[in-house]
Amino acid sequence: MSGETGMKEKLGRNVFKEAREPHIRIRAGMENSPVLKKAVAICPAELYRENADGSVGLSLDGCLECGSCLIACDGDALEWAYPEGGAGVQYRFG
Numbered sequence: 001m002s003g004e005t006g007m008k009e010k011l012g013r014n015v016f017k018e019a020r021e022p023h024i025r026i027r028a029g030m031e032n033s034p035v036l037k038k039a040v041a042i043c044p045a046e047l048y049r050e051n052a053d054g055s056v057g058l059s060l061d062g063c064l065e066c067g068s069c070l071i072a073c074d075g076d077a078l079e080w081a082y083p084e085g086g087a088g089v090q091y092r093f094g
């Protein structure tokens with residue numbers, strides 16, 4: 001089993017409960033900020049995407065709540081909070 005396959009299988013065991021409100025938002029007007037390119041590169045769940053026009057979009061399905069994007073962007077481009085109680089990722093190990 002390769003390392004990548006093993007990681008995808010492990011992530012596939014997690015359970016996600018959708019929150020009523022998005023817990024991470026790109027700040028208005030920051031969609032074209034160069035700092036968001038770092039989030040595209042480092043998000044382990046690959047939730048950020050660079051659009052054809054150079055702007056960055058975000059889909060929160062499968063967010064691991066790891067905080068890597070917030071650290072990478074220094075908080076300048078993102079509004080970041082944990083999901084409301086009971087929502088978000090539930091890790092399944094083993």
Ligand code: SF4
Nearest residue numbers: 043063064066067069
């Ligand atoms: S918190 Fe982690 S998994 Fe969620 S969007 Fe940011 S980098 Fe991706």
